[in-house]
Amino acid sequence: MANISLMIGGREFMLACADGEEAHLTRLAEMIDEKLAQAGAVGQTEPRMLLFASLMLADELHELRQRAQQPAAAPVATPPPAPAPVPEIPEVLVEELARIADHVEKLADLLEQSASNA
Known part of the structure; x- marks a missing residue:
């Protein structure tokens, strides 16, 4: 079991994870941090930041599922x-x-005959 420090919305979060999952969780945290920056929610309270990030990611997931269902x-x-x-x-x-x-x-x-006679 590994411990990892993630920076989301300017705040540090400590998280335990399976060995080898650190890089993947860091990338996910970066995606959430990026969504918070897009929404202008950095600096809000933790619950509010997580709410904004969750809603934006859920909306993105919803759009992807809609596109996948369209023929x-x-x-x-x-x-x-x-x-x-x-x-x-x-x-x-x-x-x-x-x-x-x-x-x-x-x-x-005629040409063949004359060629063979010559």
Whole structure:
């Protein structure tokens, strides 16, 4: 068991705590002291200072709980652009492309034959 001295509102408070908890309690006391300074309650009686600090911390806790209960706003995702419609290819062009492909294949065959004869 350790003893610790805490300064809150300009007053010293002695407190017993478990070994290893000193740093944590010091940080908590600093938070309370900061709340008292924000409220302008430093220098008041001890009960009044503790009342102000308690109310301010309770209000902060209440706000945090309210925010935690509110559903998180879903991020607004921008949908990807719709793909451009594929135009229908007229049958005449399909036939012409097939004829050109046949002609290119015949040319490729002729090139292979002439390369193998050389």
